[in-house]
Amino acid sequence: MTFILWNILIVSGISGGLALLLVLADMFIANYGECTIDINNGKKQIKVEGGSSLLTLLGDNNLFIPSACGGRGSCGFCKVKVLEGGGPLLPTEKPYLNAQELKDNIRLSCQIKVKEDIKIWIPPELFSIKRFRAKVAKIEDYTYDIKGLTFKLIEPTRIEFKAGQYVQLETKPYAKNKSTVSRAYSISSNPDHEDILQLIIRRVPEGICTTWVHDHLNEGDEISFTGPFGDFVIQDTEADMFFIAGGSGKAPIKSMVEYLHNHGSKRRMVYFFGARTKKDLYLTEHFREYEKKLPDFTYVPVLSQPEEGSDWDGRTGYVLPYFQEFMRDPAKTEAYLCGSPGMISAVTKELKKLGVPEDRIFYDSFA
């Protein structure tokens, strides 16, 4: 009996000693001290306390690398080029990197633990990305599965962006979803209204963020987002403009049309909005108003499957056959597309067939 008790005491003592050693090791050995993160060859240098992920440390210093999973290594979006330091590539990163990226030493910033000085390179436009806090000022039901959201900015109080850009909205924990994710949504408001931000969000079955927006977010709630991101923006020319976007793809087009109106644009514009049935149409009156406000703007809703017996007397089928009717000079036409890869591909093919130069077709693909 005494022998057993002694054994238990010895084993417990050893375990306790090892636990204490681990705590001490964490305090002293794993103390990486101050490290320097050099970004874009000295453009910015930040001093940080080592030990956290590169993504976190950059975020703490107001440098926001796009990430959808909140740093859990499950989205593969937070890529940066490591010029020096960073330790060896981890097995958790490899699946997200292609051969060229591996060769270029592209890494997932959420998987790099900063333990020493590190030099990285990021796209220069990321320097202007900010994190915003805002209040939900209005939630509107546009259709059965699309909502329009208006946020009033709290901090910073103003946002500068270009029509066509997007932000990453951060969810809050709800129901079984205990952590935060970020998802990209195009901004639908006019860039001239710098104190508000609008988004158009369609419910995605099984979607973590869209379920939160549709079922859990209320007017008056506080939210956070980062941005602006993206290069799907209006080209500074006088060319005719074709907008082609259905569903929530209407968001960047709304922003563009409102911006162009505010700046007195005289460009010829046609917006083809493809939908299935009448219940998929929204903001129709809004765009009809812009037909009156702008000197040469036409809104063309097209229904592919109008309900039987419906009073729809507009265009039917797909939008493609109607392009020619509105095309003045294909060589002097720009197209702005937002939607599924299938739609982008079909529309691009048709526009090229009509003579629109490929380098004048701009798109924001859902893929």
Add this chain to the structure above:
Amino acid sequence: MKQTPKEIQIIERMQPGILTRDGFLGYDERHLNEIIETDEGELQALGITAEEIADRMDFFTERAFDSYDGPIVIEEQFQVEYKSFRGKLVCPFMHGGGYRKGIIYFTNLKHNFQVQWTPLNIHLIREHHFFQGKGSKFRLEPRILSKVLF
């Protein structure tokens, strides 16, 4: 059942709220390996491989992508429709790349039977023989797929 660190990580990624709202395992309490092995056994009994099923799903999916958001009928017997959403889904087994976030609605007109899947489903079936856990929204039954896809 003993789990490797990688298995633990994969199972974590399959939980609700990590990659999708409700996760990949539904109410299935079996170990991931057991789910996969049971479905592999069923495929063997049916005399079909996961690759053959994935190939057929790929065929319909490609046609659905091309259909530009409207339903199309293939071989006079199958109707497919693709609903697209913004973004990509990643593989819980940590394969690289992303899979289009969209749903393929497939109807076998002869049997009047409908199933739905995502591009990620095809990858999970082809590469991992994983048809998802019972009760998962995108669980696909090998027995049903073997009947309706061909």
